[in-house]
Amino acid sequence: MARTIAFREALREAMSEEMRRDERVFLMGEEVAEYNGAYKVSQGMLAEFGPKRVIDTPIAELGFTAVGVGAAQNGLRPVVEFMTWNFAVLALDQILNTASKMLAMSGGQISCPIVFRGGNGSAGQLGAQHSTAFEALYANIPGIKVVSPSNPYDAKGLLKQAIRYEEDPVMFMESEQMYGDKMEVPEEEYYIELGKADVKRAGTDVTIVSFNKMMKVALGAAAELEKEGVSAEVIDLRSIRPLDWQTILESVKKTNRLVIVEEQWPFASVSSEIAYRIQKEGFDYLDAPIRRITAADAPLHYAPNLVAAALPNVERTVKIVKEVMYTKK
Numbered sequence: 082m083a084r085t086i087a088f089r090e091a092l093r094e095a096m097s098e099e100m101r102r103d104e105r106v107f108l109m110g111e112e113v114a115e116y117n118g119a120y121k122v123s124q125g126m127l128a129e130f131g132p133k134r135v136i137d138t139p140i141a142e143l144g145f146t147a148v149g150v151g152a153a154q155n156g157l158r159p160v161v162e163f164m165t166w167n168f169a170v171l172a173l174d175q176i177l178n179t180a181s182k183m184l185a186m187s188g189g190q191i192s193c194p195i196v197f198r199g200g201n202g203s204a205g206q207l208g209a210q211h212s213t214a215f216e217a218l219y220a221n222i223p224g225i226k227v228v229s230p231s232n233p234y235d236a237k238g239l240l241k242q243a244i245r246y247e248e249d250p251v252m253f254m255e256s257e258q259m260y261g262d263k264m265e266v267p268e269e270e271y272y273i274e275l276g277k278a279d280v281k282r283a284g285t286d287v288t289i290v291s292f293n294k295m296m297k298v299a300l301g302a303a304a305e306l307e308k309e310g311v312s313a314e315v316i317d318l319r320s321i322r323p324l325d326w327q328t329i330l331e332s333v334k335k336t337n338r339l340v341i342v343e344e345q346w347p348f349a350s351v352s353s354e355i356a357y358r359i360q361k362e363g364f365d366y367l368d369a370p371i372r373r374i375t376a377a378d379a380p381l382h383y384a385p386n387l388v389a390a391a392l393p394n395v396e397r398t399v400k401i402v403k404e405v406m407y408t409k410k
Contacts, residue, residue: 083265089122091233091266092198092255095240096123096160098270100130103158106244109136109145110162110199119164120200120260146172146197150180153195158244163199166215166254180250181224196243198253201229202293202344203392205258209380214344216292217351219252220322226275227321229254231296233264235319238273247275254321256294276323280332284314287402288332290355291342292318295393298374299342302398311406321351326358330366333359337368338405342393347375369405374398 086094100106107130108123114137117124127135138145142163149159163169169176180193202214220227226249230236236255243251281296282303291299296317303313314332318325333339339359341352352373359371377391 082268084268085263086233086266087260088233088236088255088262089120089124089260091237092122092240093124093126094266095237095244097126097129099241099244100126100134103245105156106158106160107134107136107152108160108162109138109149111138111140111164113137113162118162120257122260123162142168142171143175146175147179149195150175150193153180153193153250154183154191158194160196160198160244163197165211165257166199166201167211167213169197169199169215176219176225176250177222181222184224184249192248193250194248196240196247196251196253198240199255200257201254202256203258203381203388204256206383206385206388208383212381214293214346214376215252216254216321216343217345217349220324220351220354221349225250225252225322227252227254228275228319229293229321230319231259231291231293231317233262234266235273235279235317237266238271239275239319241270242272242275245272251275254293259294273319276320276325278325278328279317279319280314280328281317282313282315284312284336286312286336287338287340287405288314288316288329288336289340289342289398289402290316290318290329292321292351293344295342295344298393298395298398301395302342302402305395305399306402311402313402318351324351324354324358326355326362329355330359330363333363334366337366339367339371340398340401340405341371341373342398343373344376344392347373347378350375369407372401372405374401
């Protein structure tokens with residue numbers, strides 16, 4: 082059986098189900114308890130689990146991240162919520178120098194099964210300091226896994242997998258603009274393995290790869306292209322690290338063209354890694370250069386016209402696809 086729930090509800094169900102199953106799992110972060118979460122993701126969880134397992138923290142990201150990392154290394158399984166990943170840069174020392182490295186530094190004796198989660202990327206008019214997409218930054222760190230779901234079904238399955246099974250730190254990147262998105266999610270328990278991309282739409286002429294809220298752009302572009310007789314296969318990465326480039330390669334073997342849509346800055350981005358992998362392993366299958374659409378190589382400003390100009394959209398994506406199809410339609 083399935084029912085329609087919002088993205089925030091899917092995340093809440095994932096955390097609550099795992100907390101009921103395992104007493105070692107707890108949630109901590111700014112306003113997660115008394116206020117029910119800055120985006121109401123943790124609504125009702127304090128009432129069910131109590132203040133020892135749903136913990137409000139001070140506005141001190143480095144401090145409460147250190148508490149979470151220490152708890153994970155001592156046998157607990159924390160979920161640490163950042164109000165936005167932009168604030169997590171204050172805790173990068175704990176994430177980079179402790180959480181990601183302790184397994185190697187301890188000779189395999191001390192793991193760090195912790196999930197960091199929260200809103201990521203642009204959420205509209207929030208200004209430059211609250212609008213950065215961080216998938217590529219964290220995916221560049223060995224010892225860390227990065228997840229960036231695009232819909233409630235995937236979000237729940239991936240978050241349950243991260244909390245229950247992963248022994249490495251997991252960076253779980255959500256989108257503030259997607260918390261209200263709804264879709265059918267099964268009542269039955271399910272998990273989605275990290276590192277497995279998903280073909281959201283089958284096609285034969287061009288492969289479009291994306292993740293997180295840019296999947297709306299990718300799918301929107303595919304719908305527009307279909308009106309003009311172009312069949313686009315759309316792949317949702319879901320996980321950035323591990324990166325399932327093999328699924329992309331198999332698609333490119335069929336379509337012979339690849340376009341990547343992402344919200345990252347262009348330099349050393351997720352699309353950079355994908356482009357390298359596919360040209361290395363699938364050069365003979367390509368009938369056109371790999372193309373990408375990224376955010377502008379600049380801070381994202383407040384003005385709505387500048388936000389629109391800086392981020393990928395359906396129109397730009399359709400234009401790039403037509404270029405790799407060598408058509409001026």
